[in-house]
Amino acid sequence: MYRYDEFDAQFVAQRVAQFRDQVARRLSGELTEEQFKLHRLMNGVYLQLHAYMLRVAIPYGVLSSRQLRKLAHIARRYDKGFGHFTTRQNIQYNWPALADCPDILDELASVEMHAIQTSGNCIRNVTADQFAGAAADEVADPRPYAEILRQWSSLHPEYSFLPRKFKIAVTGAPKDRAAIQVHDIGYHVIKNNRGEIGFAVYVGGGQGRTPMVALKIRDFLPEAELLAYTDAIVRVYNLEGRRDNKYKARIKILVHEKGAEAMRTAVEAEFAKVRERNLTLPDADIQAIQSYFALPNLPGKPVHAEAVEARRAKDAAFDRFVAVNVTPHKVAGYGVVTISLKPIGGIPGDATAEQMDLVADLAERHSHDEIRVSHEQNLVLPHVAFEDLPAVYDALAAADLATANAGLVTDIIACPGLDYCALATARSIPVAQRISERFGDSPRAQDIGDLKIKISGCINACGHHHVGHIGILGLERKGEETYQITLGGTADETCSLGTLTGPGFSSEDVVDAVETVVNTYLGVRRDRSEDFLSTFRRVGMAPFKQALYEKNEGAGI
Amino acid sequence: MNQVITASRLTDGAVVFLGQDRTWVERLAQAEVFSTVDASAEALKSAQKDEQANVVLDIYAIDVAPKAGVLVPIKLREAIRAQGPTVHPEHGKPR
Ligand code: SF4
Numbered sequence: 278m279y280r281y282d283e284f285d286a287q288f289v290a291q292r293v294a295q296f297r298d299q300v301a302r303r304l305s306g307e308l309t310e311e312q313f314k315l316h317r318l319m320n321g322v323y324l325q326l327h328a329y330m331l332r333v334a335i336p337y338g339v340l341s342s343r344q345l346r347k348l349a350h351i352a353r354r355y356d357k358g359f360g361h362f363t364t365r366q367n368i369q370y371n372w373p374a375l376a377d378c379p380d381i382l383d384e385l386a387s388v389e390m391h392a393i394q395t396s397g398n399c400i401r402n403v404t405a406d407q408f409a410g411a412a413a414d415e416v417a418d419p420r421p422y423a424e425i426l427r428q429w430s431s432l433h434p435e436y437s438f439l440p441r442k443f444k445i446a447v448t449g450a451p452k453d454r455a456a457i458q459v460h461d462i463g464y465h466v467i468k469n470n471r472g473e474i475g476f477a478v479y480v481g482g483g484q485g486r487t488p489m490v491a492l493k494i495r496d497f498l499p500e501a502e503l504l505a506y507t508d509a510i511v512r513v514y515n516l517e518g519r520r521d522n523k524y525k526a527r528i529k530i531l532v533h534e535k536g537a538e539a540m541r542t543a544v545e546a547e548f549a550k551v552r553e554r555n556l557t558l559p560d561a562d563i564q565a566i567q568s569y570f571a572l573p574n575l576p577g578k579p580v581h582a583e584a585v586e587a588r589r590a591k592d593a594a595f596d597r598f599v600a601v602n603v604t605p606h607k608v609a610g611y612g613v614v615t616i617s618l619k620p621i622g623g624i625p626g627d628a629t630a631e632q633m634d635l636v637a638d639l640a641e642r643h644s645h646d647e648i649r650v651s652h653e654q655n656l657v658l659p660h661v662a663f664e665d666l667p668a669v670y671d672a673l674a675a676a677d678l679a680t681a682n683a684g685l686v687t688d689i690i691a692c693p694g695l696d697y698c699a700l701a702t703a704r705s706i707p708v709a710q711r712i713s714e715r716f717g718d719s720p721r722a723q724d725i726g727d728l729k730i731k732i733s734g735c736i737n738a739c740g741h742h743h744v745g746h747i748g749i750l751g752l753e754r755k756g757e758e759t760y761q762i763t764l765g766g767t768a769d770e771t772c773s774l775g776t777l778t779g780p781g782f783s784s785e786d787v788v789d790a791v792e793t794v795v796n797t798y799l800g801v802r803r804d805r806s807e808d809f810l811s812t813f814r815r816v817g818m819a820p821f822k823q824a825l826y827e828k829n830e831g832a833g834i
Numbered sequence: 835m836n837q838v839i840t841a842s843r844l845t846d847g848a849v850v851f852l853g854q855d856r857t858w859v860e861r862l863a864q865a866e867v868f869s870t871v872d873a874s875a876e877a878l879k880s881a882q883k884d885e886q887a888n889v890v891l892d893i894y895a896i897d898v899a900p901k902a903g904v905l906v907p908i909k910l911r912e913a914i915r916a917q918g919p920t921v922h923p924e925h926g927k928p929r
Contacts, residue, residue: 304845306888324892326915328847357925372925374846624921695911696919704914706921756909 278339278647279424279569281389288432289386292393296320297379304376321392322378325699331370331378332395333385337405337423337447338366338650342637345648347388349633355381360633362618362626364652364690364741365444366404367395371697393431398439400430400511404446406454407651410570411613411659413605417466417474419449421566422503425558429504436511440518441526443511444483456652456768458482458491459744461528462510467497474500480510480540481532482772484738489529490772492537494544500563502548505556509548517543573645573660578610582664597723598670598681603661610663614644615683616656616673622714623677624706625691626654635676643669652741653690653729655683680718686728686795687713690741694734694751695758701734703751703758703784708732711788716795725795727808729767744768746809747794748775749787760787764794764821765813776818778825790825797824836898836905837874838865839881840915841890849915849927850890852881858890861927862916867898867905 281289296316303313317323321332333348340348348368352360355377356370363369373381385391394401403423410418426445430436436443448455449466457463463479476498482491498506514528517535532540589596603612616636619625628636636656640648643665649657661669673679682688689712692698694705709732716722731745735752742748748763760782763775782790795809797820802812813821839852850858851865859865868874874895884890897908907913918926 303888309888310885310891324842324847326911327849327918372846376845695914696921701911704920706919710921753910758910 278341278420279336279566285389286386289389289391289393292320292391293379293382293386296382300375300379315397317375317378318396319393320378320382321395322373322375323396323699325371325693325697326695327697328372329375329378330697331373331381331392332363333368333370333390333392334395334402335366335368335390335650336427337403337409337420338407338652339409339420340648340650341388342641342646342648344388344390345633345637345640347384347390349630349637351381351384352633353630359627359629361624361693362628362650362654362656364654364692364739365402366407366650366652367402368650369693371693397437398441398443399437400426400433400439400443400445403427403430404444404455404460404652406448406450407649407653407655407657408454408604408613408659409449409649410572411606411611412450412452412454413607414452415450415607416468417449418567418570419447419455419464419466420570421563422464422466422476422500423447424566424569425503425563426507429507436515439511439515440520441523441528443514443528445507451770453768453770453772454651456741456744456772458770458772459484459488459741459768460491461514462507463491464503469497476500476503478506478510480544481529483527483529484741484743485527486524486736486738487527487530488738488743488774489533490774491529492532492540494537494541501558501560502552502556504558505551505554506544506548508554508556509544509551512551513540513543513547572608573647575608575611575645575660575662577608578662578664580609580663582610582662582666585663585666588667594674594679594681595667595670598679599666601681601685601723602683603666606660608660612661612663612666614658614661614666614669615651616658616678617680617682617688618655618678619682619688619713620677620680621682621687621717622710625689625709628656632676632678635672635678639669639672653688655688682718682722684727684729686716686722686725686730687718688729689713690729690731690745692733692740694732694740698734700737701751702736702753703734703760705732705734705740705749705751708749708751708760708784708787712791715788715792724805725799725809726805727810728795728798730791731766741768742766743774744772745775746813747791749791752781754781758784760784760790762787762790762794762825764818765810767810778818778822780826793824794821797821835869835871837868837895838862838898838905839868839874839877839893839895840865840912841881841885841893843890844888851916852877856880858884862898862906863904868895 766775
């Protein structure tokens with residue numbers, strides 16, 4: 278993985294020292310909240326319902342064991358023993374004291390991490406496929422490009438005060454696991470017919486109150502032009518994006534108002550100018566960054582490890598774990614293991630310090646010291662030899678981390694919602710917990726197959742509800758929590774936004790409503806191979822609407 | 835009408851309420867309850883000095899009503915602030 282050079286280390290250390298001084302001046306009363314707020318947000322410190330919250334970036338979701346142990350240590354020493362992994366490949370601490378924040382940032386700096394640009398109207402943590410560098414279906418590893426973008430965008434003088442926040446995602450496989458079409462810029466690493474690496478470029482996707490699927494602005498951008506083209510897009514946005522209305526300030530609105538063709542023309546014209554400014558990446562520089570992300574030395578292994586097959590034959594739970602949570606690796610004899618942070622009835626994305634330590638140990642022993650964090654709020658061990666699977670599984674199971682539900686109905690994304698978030702209109706986590714309990718670890722949950730439920734506690738859509746196969750949005754109506762349901766959304770390469778079923782449901786009724794949707798799907802699917810999304814796309818909303826509202830007159834509110 | 839004054843404590847962001855002796859307390863049960871609009875507005879105004887003194891921030895009044903013999907905030911958001919996350923009762927506040 279990327280290692281800080283002297284310049285990086287110095288820059289982060291200076292930033293912590295600056296913030297330490299700012300915190301001291303705030304606590305002594307020298308700075309008012311109004312003066313201080315911008316500084317704390319620029320260092321990832323928010324004020325939530327119960328306490329301050331510190332958001333730490335995990336660049337493109339990549340962690341070493343040493344870093345994860347540090348995150349565990351921070352949870353234990355400065356917080357309440359746990360952290361929350363978010364849909365932005367960040368970790369959030371829910372209870373840090375303000376005076377401790379500079380110390381926490383110092384601890385993070387010691388393992389080459391920080392909280393810079395996890396808030397504010399700047400280019401945020403660049404996200405990527407959590408299986409990057411390991412997945413069998415990968416064209417090229419997206420992490421070097423994400424790292425190049427990270428370096429370029431860190432404290433970029435021109436782009437530190439954009440009209441609004443700006444999110445870039447990169448994926449390197451045909452299967453989009455990084456939701457690139459709902460980002461301000463999405464880069465899809467591809468090869469052209471001459472075998473050269475480049476990017477399909479998507480612009481103007483996003484969720485929130487005005488969800489939009491991105492416009493594909495370029496079919497093929499040569500690899501070397503990554504920064505020049507990004508610069509062109511962000512410059513057009515910086516100049517033309519609306520600053521008069523916060524709700525219309527994201528690039529998606531600019532793309533929408535300007536029109537696809539005009540946007541493309543403006544970006545290409547700017548790109549022509551930018552190229553003269555020498556942002557083209559020299560091959561040697563790309564290779565230098567790529568060398569940090571080289572595949573670890575993975576000696577070839579048999580595809581069928583005998584011990585694993587024997588255990589699978591006699592242990593149904595292990596067999597299910599391997600079938601559901603292990604994805605093919607690019608090297609034969611290895612698998613990519615998803616560690617679900619969605620135990621049945623648990624809080625999506627939460628991990629205790631002990632669990633983090635355990636995963637760090639397992640990564641060190643069995644995954645070449647690498648861990649990944651997914652935008653779906655799970656952890657990943659990217660390089661596990663099949664023959665190690667029994668040991669990994671047993672250790673995970675002992676720590677309540679072996680739930681075999683990756684991609685299934687109980688692998689629910691949920692934002693913190695009204696349990697923590699100052700902007701929330703309703704709770705998300707308890708709804709996720711109740712849905713998870715309703716379906717549980719049952720054969721029925723397995724039979725339902727791939728089904729992504731995503732829950733947000735307000736229209737900001739941090740829980741990605743617009744792109745949930747079943748999306749749930751918590752709102753407040755007349756003092757009560759009410760939940761709208763959308764169907765048919767997806768953030769993968771066939772990206773689409775969900776459609777509202779109709780009137781919302783009370784907190785009491787929403788789990789039944791989800792079950793009704795699932796039962797309707799089971800009733801209309803052709804067979805088990807037709808997953809929820811395909812079925813919805815074939816049959817449309819009608820049967821679901823009917824099941825939700827007509828059979829049960831008065832169930833909705 | 836019953837109101838109490840709430841804020842977030844500067845040092846740790848903890849939810850606090852204006853208490854009987856005009857100090858900030860952590861438990862709603864120890865908060866002073868104002869039963870008229872005027873009393874509440876006046877308390878809010880005088881509490882602002884603690885914002886200027888950098889003791890607390892985000893001071894505002896909330897409506898409370900008796901439920902099962904104790905005063906609780908009417909709005910769910912404020913009930914959760916007063917009690918802690920509903921999903922982590924162990925990190926909540928004692929009543
Ligand atoms: S979606 Fe709303 S409630 Fe959920 S974390 Fe984002 S801002 Fe908070």
